[in-house]
Amino acid sequence: MPYPQGAANTGGAKPSAALLAPAGSLEAAEQAFGAGADAVYAGLKGWSRGGARGELDRDELRQCVELARRLGGEVQLALNIIPRAPERERLLKELSEAAAWGLGAVIVNDVGLLRDIRRELPLLAITMSIGCGALNADDVLFYQDLGASAVVLPGYLEPREIAAIKARSSIAVEVMLHMVEEFIQLGKCWMPSYCHFAAAERIQPPTRLAGSMKRGGVGTCFRICQQPWTLLLDGAQVDQRVLPSRQISRVAELGEFLDAGVDVVKIQGRSLSAEMVGTITGRYRAALDACKGGGQVESGEAALPAMWTVQGR
Amino acid sequence: MPNFELNTTISSLRSLRESDLRAYDAIYLGNIYCRTFEDNLLERLDDLRQAVAEVKDRGLRAYVTSYGAPRNDALPKVQKALEAAASAGADAIEVHNLGVLRMVHEQFPGMPVHVGGFANVYTDAGASVLKEYGAVRFTPNYEISLDEVTAIAESASLPAEILVHGKMPLGISDYCFLLEYEHKWAEKCPTVCQKNLFLRQGDWAMKSVGKGVLSGKDVCMLEHLPALLSAGHRMFRIEAAYETAAYRSSIAEIYRAALEQTAAGDGAVNELSWHTVRQHTAVGLCNGFYFGRTGGEYVGSQGEAAEVCWVGTR
Numbered sequence: 001m002p003y004p005q006g007a008a009n010t011g012g013a014k015p016s017a018a019l020l021a022p023a024g025s026l027e028a029a030e031q032a033f034g035a036g037a038d039a040v041y042a043g044l045k046g047w048s049r050g051g052a053r054g055e056l057d058r059d060e061l062r063q064c065v066e067l068a069r070r071l072g073g074e075v076q077l078a079l080n081i082i083p084r085a086p087e088r089e090r091l092l093k094e095l096s097e098a099a100a101w102g103l104g105a106v107i108v109n110d111v112g113l114l115r116d117i118r119r120e121l122p123l124l125a126i127t128m129s130i131g132c133g134a135l136n137a138d139d140v141l142f143y144q145d146l147g148a149s150a151v152v153l154p155g156y157l158e159p160r161e162i163a164a165i166k167a168r169s170s171i172a173v174e175v176m177l178h179m180v181e182e183f184i185q186l187g188k189c190w191m192p193s194y195c196h197f198a199a200a201e202r203i204q205p206p207t208r209l210a211g212s213m214k215r216g217g218v219g220t221c222f223r224i225c226q227q228p229w230t231l232l233l234d235g236a237q238v239d240q241r242v243l244p245s246r247q248i249s250r251v252a253e254l255g256e257f258l259d260a261g262v263d264v265v266k267i268q269g270r271s272l273s274a275e276m277v278g279t280i281t282g283r284y285r286a287a288l289d290a291c292k293g294g295g296q297v298e299s300g301e302a303a304l305p306a307m308w309t310v311q312g313r
Numbered sequence: 314m315p316n317f318e319l320n321t322t323i324s325s326l327r328s329l330r331e332s333d334l335r336a337y338d339a340i341y342l343g344n345i346y347c348r349t350f351e352d353n354l355l356e357r358l359d360d361l362r363q364a365v366a367e368v369k370d371r372g373l374r375a376y377v378t379s380y381g382a383p384r385n386d387a388l389p390k391v392q393k394a395l396e397a398a399a400s401a402g403a404d405a406i407e408v409h410n411l412g413v414l415r416m417v418h419e420q421f422p423g424m425p426v427h428v429g430g431f432a433n434v435y436t437d438a439g440a441s442v443l444k445e446y447g448a449v450r451f452t453p454n455y456e457i458s459l460d461e462v463t464a465i466a467e468s469a470s471l472p473a474e475i476l477v478h479g480k481m482p483l484g485i486s487d488y489c490f491l492l493e494y495e496h497k498w499a500e501k502c503p504t505v506c507q508k509n510l511f512l513r514q515g516d517w518a519m520k521s522v523g524k525g526v527l528s529g530k531d532v533c534m535l536e537h538l539p540a541l542l543s544a545g546h547r548m549f550r551i552e553a554a555y556e557t558a559a560y561r562s563s564i565a566e567i568y569r570a571a572l573e574q575t576a577a578g579d580g581a582v583n584e585l586s587w588h589t590v591r592q593h594t595a596v597g598l599c600n601g602f603y604f605g606r607t608g609g610e611y612v613g614s615q616g617e618a619a620e621v622c623w624v625g626t627r
Contacts, residue, residue, distance in 0.1 A: 082435040084461070085468070111411070112438025133433070136385045138412030145415070146442065156487065161385050184484030184526065185382055188431055190456050191483045194528055194608035195517050197456075229512040231521070233498075243512075244490050 014258040014291035017265050020076065020174065021281040024054030024270035029064050029075075031278030036285030039074040039104055040064070043270060047091060048078040049109065049131060054270025058098075065101045074104030078270075080129040082110040092120050099124050109187070111146060118147040125149035130176055131187035136161075137168040144171045152266060154186065155179050155248045159260040166261035174264035175257060177250040178280060183225050183243035192222040252297050254287045317547045317572055320474075321561055322378065322554040325352035326360040329367060331558040336565035337551075339374035341407055344554060345381040345429070346485060346525040348390070351503040355380065356390065358397040365401035378407040381431045381485045381525075392416065399424060405449070408432065418446045425449040427474065430482055437468035444471050450548060455481050458605040463544045472548060475541060477534040478564050478590075479552030480520050480527035481601050481608065489523040507555060511595065517609065518596045522555050528608065530599040533590060536613045537600070538571050539580035560593050587615065 021032035023040035032040045042064055043055040056064060061077070068075045077098055083091045095106060095117065105125035108114055109132055117126055128134060128143045130152040140151045150172035153162065157175065166173055184191065225243040232238065250257065254265070265288065267280055287297045319337050323329045324344035334340060342364050343355040354361040354377075361377065368375035377398035383391055391413055398406060399421050406424055408414045409431035417426055428434060428443050428451040435454050443451065452474045453462045459475075466473040491505050500508055506523035518529025532552070534541060541549070551568065553561045567586045574580065590598070597611075604612045 082433075082439075085437055085464070088436075088438065110433070110435065110439050111442040112436045112440070115442050116438060133382060133410075133431075134412070136383055136388055136410075136412045138388065138415050139410065140412075142411045142415040157384070164385050183486050183488065183490070185487060187433065188382065189484040190454075190481075190608065191519065191526060193456055193602065194481075194483050194519070195514075197602065197607040224514075227514060229514050229519075232511045232513055234509045238494070238498075244488060 013294040014255050015261065016292055017258055017262050017288065019281065019284055019288060020264050020266045021277055022054070022267055022270040022272060023056075023064060023075075023277070024272065025274060026056070026060055026064055026067070027274035028270075028272070028277040029067055031274045032281045033068065033071045033073050035278045035282035036289075037073065037281050039076060040068065041076040041078050041107060041266075041270075043078040043080075044094065044098065047081060047083070047094070048270075049080045049129070058094075061098060062101050065098075065103065068104075069102060076105040076107055076127060077103050078107040078129070079113070080107050080109040080131055083113065088113070088116065092116060095124075096121060105149060107152070111143075114143070114146055114148060127152060127172075127174065129187075130154055130179075133185055133187040137165045140165050140169045140171065140173065144169050150174055150264065152176060154181065155250055156181050159253065159256040162257060162262055163260035172263040173261065174266045175262045176266045176268050177248070177254070177257065178266075178284065179248050179268035180245060181248050182245045189221075189225075192224045195224050196222060251284055251287045254284075254297055255291050258288075258291055317542070317549065317576070318374075319549050319551065319565060319569055319572065320374075320376070321479075321551045321565065323354075323364075323561075324350055324554055325354060326357070326364050326367075327352060328558070329364050333558065333562040334368075334371060334373060334565075336562065336569040337373055339376055339404070340368045341376045341378045342368070342403075343378040343394070345378050345409060345431070347489065347503075347506065347523060348380070348387060349503045350506065355394045358393055361394060361397050362401040365398065365403050369402065374404040375402070376405045376407055376427060377403045378429065379409065379413045381409040381429070382487065383410055383413065384487075388412070388416075392420075395421060411443075414443065414446050414448075422447070428452065430455055430476070431485060434465070437465045440465050440469035440471050444469060450474050452476070452550070455483075455608070456602050459540070459544065459603040460605070462603075463546070466545070473546060474548040474550055475534070475546050476532055476552055476601065477538070477541070477549040478568060479531055479550075479556065480529070481532045481552065481599075483519060483526045483528055483608075486524045486526075491521065491523045509595075520555070520595075527552075527555070528599060528601070529596045530609055530611075531590075531594045531597075532601045533594075533598040533611070533615070534600060534603065535568065535571055535582055535586070535590065536580075536615065537603070538568075538575045542572070542575055556593075563589055564593060 018038040020039045021037035023029035023042040029040045045055040045057045065075045107127045109129040127150040128148050152174045155177045320339040322341040344350040344353045365375040407427040407429045409429035426447040428448045430452040434451045450472045510521045512519045520527040599609045
């Protein structure tokens with residue numbers, strides 16, 4: 001991704017950042033670019049966390065790359081499940097072919113895969129997925145040492161944390177400023193598979209396992225955390241509840257994040273409709289442009305339509 | 314007889330002193346979930362140094378663990394805990410966070426590293442990378458099967474530590490929802506997470522420890538120890554960070570006896586041992602993901618014990 005270089009600014013203008021939007025379909029990619037995204041990220045069928053609800057097949061991915069090229073944008077490919085040893089070779093072959101079409105970057109979730117891709121495709125930019133669970137400066141340095149080009153951090157980090165990370169690292173920092181923060185951190189949850197874990201394919205041994213976000217690709221984690229649980233204390237019911245989660249949209253704080261040095265503003269949601277991707281992307285584009293011009297993000301920009309919230313996701 | 318190691322986790326100096334640890338070979342010191350856990354050894358560094366000394370005085374190996382998901386503001390404390398561990402003569406550091414792995418590798422290059430379960434080792438390729446950073450053993454991600462664990466260990470030439478008993482970690486959070494109940498309950502932070510709290514949905518149960526969720530059922534691999542030993546595994550963990558001293562000692566005694574018998578050629582588990590295991594479980598037994606099935610299922614002869622009973626919920 002052509003990361004904007006804008007740290008030195010005049011006239012109150014903020015440093016700039018690229019805008020990265022989700023593309024769960026070709027239509028969503030068109031909407032995202034039309035609304036001002038610099039790049040989109042898409043999953044390749046069978047290989048991305050989140051699964052079929054937001055994946056493109058090979059032909060669609062190629063069309064998406066061509067679309068991005070025509071519009072002056074880029075496509076990042078989310079290969080953010082962790083492949084087993086027997087399927088790693090096949091994944092690298094598919095990635096090699098896709099990279100030749102002109103991918104901007106590949107998003108991965110495993111240090112082993114990072115190492116393999118760096119070795120096989122040395123020129124391809126590699127982004128460490130939010131599912132890697134990076135939270136601190138040393139996390140980012142770890143991936144930097146291994147040859148990653150960028151790391152995705154969760155939007156619940158504060159601008160001062162991003163600034164501290166940027167002060168010690170030299171690779172790009174992407175922050176998912178529009179996302180759902182679930183109770184368990186992304187990449188650190190095995191609650192669904194504890195309750196239900198099943199082969200999602202008829203082949204033996206199965207490679208896609210419903211319930212595992214690391215070995216997903218079938219589009220389900222069962223959202224066990226969003227179902228009602230009875231809380232028992234010493235065996236007696238004391239509450240009935242879902243586990244905490246919230247929609248994060250930090251568009252109103254965009255200026256602070258830009259000052260902190262964020263390189264890429266990322267929007268979660270490959271499962272969102274194309275129309276919604278366009279709407280959200282447009283709102284972030286407007287906010288970025290306002291900051292770039294030295295203006296303020298309108299306070300109303302922070303208000304979220306109900307359909308953007310966790311319940312509507 | 315093959316050498317094996319039986320270890321467990323202890324969060325505070327008080328818990329250490331309350332526990333009969335004669336059946337163990339090594340102890341992990343510290344609580345990985347929360348900085349405000351009561352008297353967490355990772356925050357009370359004088360206690361940590363003392364704990365390392367006391368563990369070694371008992372003839373056991375002292376390992377110091379580290380936080381599962383530290384943000385930047387925790388790193389200075391992590392740094393001090395690593396320094397305290399090294400100066401006290403800890404035998405290894407357990408890391409769950411790859412940033413902390415990098416810190417240990419850079420600043421304490423001779424210190425053996427045990428990679429913990431939240432580090433997400435799913436493949437031999439991942440294990441090999443971590444080995445280059447000083448890992449001398451790894452706890453595989455809990456989701457993968459025993460066959461895969463064995464294959465990874467062999468391929469990466471890195472021994473695996475197997476959780477053989479106790480409540481399996483299912484997730485870690487940045488937020489403690491138990492704080493929402495402080496105004497209602499007599500118990501407050503930092504002890505509320507040590508209460509007997511379960512989340513239940515139909516037949517499913519998970520144990521809540523505030524910033525973490527554990528399996529409600531206890532992983533139990535007692536009758537599968539012969540298979541573990543024959544697959545070449547030698548390091549076994551009883552996960553007891555949130556258990557009583559009685560649990561810690563009773564379960565360890567059963568496993569040590571069973572491991573020694575198995576190594577001597579007799580893998581049978583007596584009924585008294587099963588009775589004790591059942592007494593110490595709140596909602597039943599499971600095998601985790603070791604047999605490639607849903608984590609809460611049990612494979613083996615103790616199917617009845619795997620059933621949710623909710624009797625004697627501790």
